[in-house]
Amino acid sequence: MPLEPLKIKSMLITAAQEITDHVDILTDLDCALGDGDHGTTMKKLTHVMFDQIEPWNETTNLKDGLKSLTDALEDVSGGSAGPLFSAFVYGMAEAADTDAPTTDVFVKQILLGAYDEFFATSKAEVGDKTMMDAIYPATEVIRNATADMKTTLEKAAIAARSGSDNTAGMLAKYGRARYIGDRCLGHKDPGSVTFAYFYEGLAKGYLV
Amino acid sequence: MTMKKFINSPDNITAELLEGLALANPSILEVTDHNLIINKGLATADRVTIVTIGGAGHEPALEGFVGEGMIDISVVGDIFAAPGYKAVVEALKLADKGKGVLLVVLNHAGDMLAGDRTMKEVEKLGLNVIKVVTQEDIANAPRSDAANRRGLVGCVPLYKICGAAAAQGKSLTEVAALAQDFADNMATIAVACKTATHPQNGASFADLGEDEMEVGMGQHGEGGGGRQKMASADETAVIMADALLNDLDLKAGEEVMVIVNGTGATTIMEMLLVFRRVHKYLSEKGIKIVASWVEEVLTVQEQAGFQLFFARMDPEKLAFWEAPAKTPYLSR
Numbered sequence: 001m002p003l004e005p006l007k008i009k010s011m012l013i014t015a016a017q018e019i020t021d022h023v024d025i026l027t028d029l030d031c032a033l034g035d036g037d038h039g040t041t042m043k044k045l046t047h048v049m050f051d052q053i054e055p056w057n058e059t060t061n062l063k064d065g066l067k068s069l070t071d072a073l074e075d076v077s078g079g080s081a082g083p084l085f086s087a088f089v090y091g092m093a094e095a096a097d098t099d100a101p102t103t104d105v106f107v108k109q110i111l112l113g114a115y116d117e118f119f120a121t122s123k124a125e126v127g128d129k130t131m132m133d134a135i136y137p138a139t140e141v142i143r144n145a146t147a148d149m150k151t152t153l154e155k156a157a158i159a160a161r162s163g164s165d166n167t168a169g170m171l172a173k174y175g176r177a178r179y180i181g182d183r184c185l186g187h188k189d190p191g192s193v194t195f196a197y198f199y200e201g202l203a204k205g206y207l208v
Numbered sequence: 209m210t211m212k213k214f215i216n217s218p219d220n221i222t223a224e225l226l227e228g229l230a231l232a233n234p235s236i237l238e239v240t241d242h243n244l245i246i247n248k249g250l251a252t253a254d255r256v257t258i259v260t261i262g263g264a265g266h267e268p269a270l271e272g273f274v275g276e277g278m279i280d281i282s283v284v285g286d287i288f289a290a291p292g293y294k295a296v297v298e299a300l301k302l303a304d305k306g307k308g309v310l311l312v313v314l315n316h317a318g319d320m321l322a323g324d325r326t327m328k329e330v331e332k333l334g335l336n337v338i339k340v341v342t343q344e345d346i347a348n349a350p351r352s353d354a355a356n357r358r359g360l361v362g363c364v365p366l367y368k369i370c371g372a373a374a375a376q377g378k379s380l381t382e383v384a385a386l387a388q389d390f391a392d393n394m395a396t397i398a399v400a401c402k403t404a405t406h407p408q409n410g411a412s413f414a415d416l417g418e419d420e421m422e423v424g425m426g427q428h429g430e431g432g433g434g435r436q437k438m439a440s441a442d443e444t445a446v447i448m449a450d451a452l453l454n455d456l457d458l459k460a461g462e463e464v465m466v467i468v469n470g471t472g473a474t475t476i477m478e479m480l481l482v483f484r485r486v487h488k489y490l491s492e493k494g495i496k497i498v499a500s501w502v503e504e505v506l507t508v509q510e511q512a513g514f515q516l517f518f519a520r521m522d523p524e525k526l527a528f529w530e531a532p533a534k535t536p537y538l539s540r
Contacts (some may be wrong), residue, residue, distance in 0.1 A: 036411040077285035080317035
């Protein structure tokens with residue numbers, strides 16, 4: 001069965017939409033911990049996603065599409081979230097195998113590839129109060145999945161959200177939050193919240 | 209929250225301020241695509257060149273120090289945000305006049321990611337670039353843990369000293385060694401008593417109380433070290449000077465540069481009171497101030513507060529500091 005680009009398009013567009021819809025929450029979180037620009041940065045990055053992905057159709061080569069998306073994301077001036085988000089998408093593009101037997105296999109490949117590249121760039125460990133605290137648990141669900149893809153993505157989204165919620169109790173080891181010591185306790189890491197929305201959007205946008 | 213700033217569309221602030229800078233200084237610099245601010249003298253330069261990267265919103269730094277004798281290209285990101293690495297690579301290609309390029313990166317997460325990514329491309333392209341990181345904020349980590357020290361105002365005197373060395377024909381290896389030596393012998397500590405708002409979303413960074421100040425405030429207004437009761441200019445000067453003296457292990461007989469850098473809403477009047485006390489305090493300790501600068505150099509919007517900067521000096525560095533330069537915000 002050939003790949004279904006419209007399925008991938010729907011997932012990524014919905015993920016970007018979930019993030020865009022909650023930009024104000026991201027801004028407020030970043031004001032508590034950082035310099036207040038995470039929401040602004042994510043707005044810029046998701047706009048690039050809309051611009052790049054909206055034209056995709058049934059015949060789009062997904063590897064080329066993801067490569068172009070990476071290129072466009074890398075042009076955004078986006079603090080640290082920009083390069084980290086770009087690395088995630090670059091990992092998708094690198095792992096994309098247009099000869100994958102099914103779209104579900106392709107989805108799994110690109111999401112695992114995204115994690116690998118993100119980890120190589122970010123170097124953060126679970127528990128450091130970063131994006132990783134949402135991405136890692138979601139990736140583990142996807143890596144070990146036995147259920148169908150819709151259920152798997154829903155579980156991954158729950159894992160990402162729960163991982164992100166847990167960051168409220170963590171001391172930051174990366175980013176600007178590490179400079180405020182225990183005053184960062186009680187506040188969720190904004191980058192992890194972004195990725196909770198991202199995985200929720202993937203699940204919501206997955207067309208059965 | 210309402211924000212009272214003279215701006216137009218929040219999304220266009222960076223592009224508009226860079227256009228304004230170029231229009232105001234047509235003989236010194238120009239702005240190109242990808243928000244590169246370029247020294248007009250670069251076209252005919254036959255020497256090592258200096259490139260730096262960083263977000264906007266800190267004016268006059270960084271891009272206000274582009275010009276002969278300082279920065280050749282400043283790669284400007286959006287407000288408080290690092291530029292994408294592709295713009296940095298483009299700047300390095302433009303800047304390389306066959307003698308190599310010094311790339312100065314301030315230690316902030318986004319800038320460091322862009323810098324690392326850039327250096328991967330530099331290797332692929334075979335460009336002759338040496339990267340030097342400034343990380344002189346003493347507030348959060350000891351000297352041994354440089355990775356956790358932010359880059360604050362210290363990059364600006366470093367541009368000046370390295371720019372002069374390049375202008376006098378030093379090689380890239382020599383300029384980079386000088387940059388590293390200066391960076392290793394500088395220290396900054398910041399204080400804030402009123403925080404700023406982000407000009408693109410009106411958000412305030414922190415919630416300092418009416419009677420509080422915070423020593424160790426970061427480049428972007430993000431929280432840092434200890435909050436304490438608001439103190440006088442003299443008291444604050446001594447608290448901060450002691451911290452810097454201790455970090456640099458400065459001894460009687462040594463010579464230093466001192467900068468009092470206003471972060472946006474602190475008056476020159478207050479900064480002069482602080483400098484006065486620092487000068488007397490160092491004199492009492494037998495430390496000689498051979499270079500001084502009391503000015504708004506690297507600001508954080510309308511944050512009230514200042515950064516106090518010390519650097520250990522020697523005759524060579526002093527000569528480079530005093531050498532000619534022609535930039536919008538530093539000329540001699």
